[in-house]
Amino acid sequence: MTSKRAQKKPDFTLLTIRVSRDSGKTWEPKREVRSSEKLAPLPIGAWPMCECPRCLK
Numbered sequence: 001m002t003s004k005r006a007q008k009k010p011d012f013t014l015l016t017i018r019v020s021r022d023s024g025k026t027w028e029p030k031r032e033v034r035s036s037e038k039l040a041p042l043p044i045g046a047w048p049m050c051e052c053p054r055c056l057k
Helices: none
Strands: 010-016 032-033
Touching: none
Parallel strands: none
Antiparallel strands: 010 032
């Protein structure tokens, strides 16, 4: 008999990303951010404005 803690919940992928540091010539391995909780989508359809120095100009 298995306990509830021993039962593995399915993981859901929240974000998948690959990064290139040389303009797309080479890529780092894929990284995933996962959660065992099924999260609801954001209630708004837009991301907050970027605050990086390039976008603030």
